[in-house]
Amino acid sequence: MTLKKFSKQIVLLILIILITPSCISRKEMVYFQDIEQLRKSEVRRSGNNLEIQPDDVLTIRVSAPEQEAALPFNLTKSIVSQERIMGDVELETYLVSNEGTIEFPVIGTMEVKGLTNIELAKKIQNEVREYVKDPIVNVRILNFQISVLGEVNNPGTFFIDDDHITLSKALSMAGDLTIFGKRNNILVMGDYDGQKTYAYLDFTNANVVNSPHYNLRQNDVIYVEPRGTRRQTAGSTGLAATYLSIISVAASLIVLITR
Numbered sequence: 001m002t003l004k005k006f007s008k009q010i011v012l013l014i015l016i017i018l019i020t021p022s023c024i025s026r027k028e029m030v031y032f033q034d035i036e037q038l039r040k041s042e043v044r045r046s047g048n049n050l051e052i053q054p055d056d057v058l059t060i061r062v063s064a065p066e067q068e069a070a071l072p073f074n075l076t077k078s079i080v081s082q083e084r085i086m087g088d089v090e091l092e093t094y095l096v097s098n099e100g101t102i103e104f105p106v107i108g109t110m111e112v113k114g115l116t117n118i119e120l121a122k123k124i125q126n127e128v129r130e131y132v133k134d135p136i137v138n139v140r141i142l143n144f145q146i147s148v149l150g151e152v153n154n155p156g157t158f159f160i161d162d163d164h165i166t167l168s169k170a171l172s173m174a175g176d177l178t179i180f181g182k183r184n185n186i187l188v189m190g191d192y193d194g195q196k197t198y199a200y201l202d203f204t205n206a207n208v209v210n211s212p213h214y215n216l217r218q219n220d221v222i223y224v225e226p227r228g229t230r231r232q233t234a235g236s237t238g239l240a241a242t243y244l245s246i247i248s249v250a251a252s253l254i255v256l257i258t259r
Helices: 003-019 067-075 117-128 167-173 206-210 228-238 240-257
Strands: 057-063 102-106 106-111 136-141 145-150 156-159 186-192 195-201 221-224
Touching: 057 117, 106 117, 106 221, 117 136, 145 167, 167 221
Parallel strands: 145 221
Antiparallel strands: 057 136, 102 106, 145 156, 186 195, 186 221
16 A cells, blocks of 8 residues: 555545544433432422421511510520610521421420411411410521522522522523523422422423422522533534644645645
């Protein structure tokens, strides 16, 4: 075989390598593989308000026309005079125990697991009515946060000030999906009754708003998987420097052969 013919075959081989698409496999790039080992759950409350769970952190404020009567039910982080307005002080928080209870002033142990903030407020209101005339109770869940990962423009963990958030709003907070994100297979993972659960939602279908996972819960994780084109692009980008080197060598060989 002549050197010229051999060189042509080398150039041809290099060109074939260059035009062959480079693609990272799904197994190398996609998060939460083999998730089927977890419990696939559709049994989740579909309402907007959160259900209180163990390890939640609550603030509870009791107000009344006669504010002095409500003071024993408002634990604060500093000693203040009774003349101070309760809105000016920082309230102590309540950590929900593993048994789903809190210790509330005067009342004692209260079962709170599974209640929404509105339901707990009504429950406390009924309890303190014996001591306070016309009480008003406000309950907030402080540790409400969600995480958004994958093919979104601004992934991260977000703290939620409201008492509910939808999947649409969460994706909006994360800067929306990139053009490479799978819109028909968005993973939502969370906890239900002490177990990790998951569900896949089709964001291209308007019926997604009826899913019990559309209204997110505390500590939910949303993952947007990349499409195959993204994996292909990632593989090509990773080999860009190598390709440039190969192109340089191929160009030099072509010049030598065609002289």
